[in-house]
Amino acid sequence: MKEKGCSVTTSSRPAYPAGTVITGKWRKSRFIIRRVLGKGANGIVYLVQKEGSRVPYALKMGFDAMDLQSEVNVLMSLQSKRKASETAKGGPRMSYLLEVDDFKSPDGDIPFYVMRYIRGTSLHHFIRQRGTEWIGLTGLRLLEKLNGLHRFGFIFGDLKPENVMVSDVGRVELIDYGGVSSIGRSVKQFTEWYDRGYWNAGSRTSDEGYDLFAFAILVIQLLNEGELKAAASQHLPQTRNAGQLLGIVQRSPKLKMYAEWLRRAIRGEFASSHEALRLWKETIYAPAIAGKLPGKTPRWLINAFAVSFMIACLACLWAFLS
Amino acid sequence: MKQILLITDGCSNVGTSPVLAAAHAFQEGITVNVAGVVDYGTIGELGSLEIAEIAKAGGGVSRIVGTRQLAQTMQMMTRKTVVQTIQQAVNKELKQILGDTSLEELPPSQRSQVVQVVDEMTETTPLQVALLIDASASMKPKLGAVEDAIRDLMLSLQAREGMSELAVFHFPGRRSGEDAVMDSGWTKDAGALRSLFQRIQMKGATPTGPAIMKVIDFFRYGTLNEHETWRGHADEGEGMLGDYVV
Numbered sequence: 001m002k003e004k005g006c007s008v009t010t011s012s013r014p015a016y017p018a019g020t021v022i023t024g025k026w027r028k029s030r031f032i033i034r035r036v037l038g039k040g041a042n043g044i045v046y047l048v049q050k051e052g053s054r055v056p057y058a059l060k061m062g063f064d065a066m067d068l069q070s071e072v073n074v075l076m077s078l079q080s081k082r083k084a085s086e087t088a089k090g091g092p093r094m095s096y097l098l099e100v101d102d103f104k105s106p107d108g109d110i111p112f113y114v115m116r117y118i119r120g121t122s123l124h125h126f127i128r129q130r131g132t133e134w135i136g137l138t139g140l141r142l143l144e145k146l147n148g149l150h151r152f153g154f155i156f157g158d159l160k161p162e163n164v165m166v167s168d169v170g171r172v173e174l175i176d177y178g179g180v181s182s183i184g185r186s187v188k189q190f191t192e193w194y195d196r197g198y199w200n201a202g203s204r205t206s207d208e209g210y211d212l213f214a215f216a217i218l219v220i221q222l223l224n225e226g227e228l229k230a231a232a233s234q235h236l237p238q239t240r241n242a243g244q245l246l247g248i249v250q251r252s253p254k255l256k257m258y259a260e261w262l263r264r265a266i267r268g269e270f271a272s273s274h275e276a277l278r279l280w281k282e283t284i285y286a287p288a289i290a291g292k293l294p295g296k297t298p299r300w301l302i303n304a305f306a307v308s309f310m311i312a313c314l315a316c317l318w319a320f321l322s
Numbered sequence: 323m324k325q326i327l328l329i330t331d332g333c334s335n336v337g338t339s340p341v342l343a344a345a346h347a348f349q350e351g352i353t354v355n356v357a358g359v360v361d362y363g364t365i366g367e368l369g370s371l372e373i374a375e376i377a378k379a380g381g382g383v384s385r386i387v388g389t390r391q392l393a394q395t396m397q398m399m400t401r402k403t404v405v406q407t408i409q410q411a412v413n414k415e416l417k418q419i420l421g422d423t424s425l426e427e428l429p430p431s432q433r434s435q436v437v438q439v440v441d442e443m444t445e446t447t448p449l450q451v452a453l454l455i456d457a458s459a460s461m462k463p464k465l466g467a468v469e470d471a472i473r474d475l476m477l478s479l480q481a482r483e484g485m486s487e488l489a490v491f492h493f494p495g496r497r498s499g500e501d502a503v504m505d506s507g508w509t510k511d512a513g514a515l516r517s518l519f520q521r522i523q524m525k526g527a528t529p530t531g532p533a534i535m536k537v538i539d540f541f542r543y544g545t546l547n548e549h550e551t552w553r554g555h556a557d558e559g560e561g562m563l564g565d566y567v568v
Contacts (some may be wrong), residue, residue, distance in 0.1 A: 073434055109427075
């Protein structure tokens with residue numbers, strides 16, 4: 001626990017072992033810890049089961065009551081806005097947040113909240129296992145998630161592969177809402193690489209473009225991590241700039257397909273994430289019309305195009321002569 | 323809200339105790355944070371103890387980091403201290419309203435409302451941060467990283483809704499008796515923070531305590547030399563300093 005006005009905070013509290021029962025101080029619910037799912041910037045997340053039930057949940061214990069409550073506030077506000085828009089559309093959905101409570105531990109009260117458990121692997125592991133051709137679809141779903149947040153007036157902030165979970169069928173969920181902030185406010189939490197400010201490419205004020213910039217870095221990282229790493233480490237902080245990122249996009253054959261989208265996101269040219277979503281869709285589905293997914297244009301289509309072009313030329317010539 | 327962020331790599335060796343100076347700052351409503359910068363080896367037991375004690379006396383936080391994490395750490399410390407200061411003020415109010423209780427003891431629903439207020443104030447309260455940089459000889463190779471970290475901090479402050487200003491000082495000065503030199507007065511502009519330390523001549527002495535006292539003066543009068551203020555009375559400044567000697 002935090003000592004007021006003192007220089008020590010214990011952010012390295014050891015995790016609780018499997019089998020530990022977490023009893024809520026206020027609501028008295030009992031949760032049994034199965035294992036650690038991960039460690040966020042401001043807490044540890046466990047896989048738990050509610051006593052007497054087999055449904056798995058994720059339980060996050062915060063390092064600091066203030067930080068965790070701030071995160072819970074965002075989740076609650078998001079949930080109520082989502083509910084309002086969903087009852088308008090009909091069809092309820094399973095809520096994200098289950099319970100908020102405190103755990104009386106021997107070293108003092110630890111705040112926690114219980115949320116839906118999202119089974120899956122983090123984005124970069126998923127892409128490494130399944131191949132880069134999954135980037136189009138998972139990217140689309142991630143952009144949809146971000147766009148959903150933006151519509152409710154929030155930005156995600158700390159977007160990075162570790163915070164994006166992908167299920168085995170490619171469904172995407174954002175985890176760790178600790179960095180979520182209202183549009184117009186300062187970005188609460190970020191990671192250097194994905195931060196617009198780090199690349200001297202814009203402010204740290206929350207706007208839709210901030211998430212889109214991080215998304216662009218994420219795509220570059222998934223497809224050409226080596227060059228991104230080099231750009232981040234070779235240059236002095238004051239000379240680091242968006243031009244280096246644009247250079248990577250330009251040079252890298254693997255990024256060619258997404259080049260136009262990435263350029264606009266890095267330059268901050270998208271008016272909204274809705275527009276960005278639309279261009280992403282056009283980008284990933286454009287080659288599909290022409291046959292194989294991101295593959296080359298098929299021969300027959302090229303031939304057909306040549307024939308039609310020749311007919312058009314002849315028609316023009318004929319019209320011109322007559 | 324007022325903060326001093328001291329960036330140093332070791333022990334003070336001249337003049338007033340920096341712990342006492344930090345306690346004076348805290349008394350004046352200025353929180354003191356300390357970043358200890360080390361790249362090779364350790365900062366030494368004495369150094370790290372002093373750093374922790376300065377922060378403790380100044381009501382702030384301290385961290386010992388390498389130059390690579392400096393930018394992130396400075397940003398985190400500043401934000402954390404803002405939150406902490408507001409939280410303390412809010413907790414004080416809570417105690418008056420609800421008796422002997424703190425944020426952590428409130429049931430989650432009430433806590434939610436309190437935190438909402440704290441979040442709001444964290445974002446909007448006007449903030450002044452004075453950076454005080456140890457420019458003694460051993461710090462020389464680290465000053466580039468310090469300058470980058472300052473620019474990065476400015477970027478984070480600019481994103482706030484409330485007014486945010488930064489001022490930069492280094493110590494020791496060129497001649498003896500000059501305890502701190504101003505590199506930039508209050509500014510909201512990152513452009514003003516370019517090539518801050520190019521003309522610095524490194525010296526061995528580290529008058530951390532006296533430098534903190536100088537910056538406290540700057541918060542009070544807007545200048546390092548009391549006699550130049552609109553008050554225009556050097557003796558008044560002396561009088562103030564006289565009060566410190568208890």
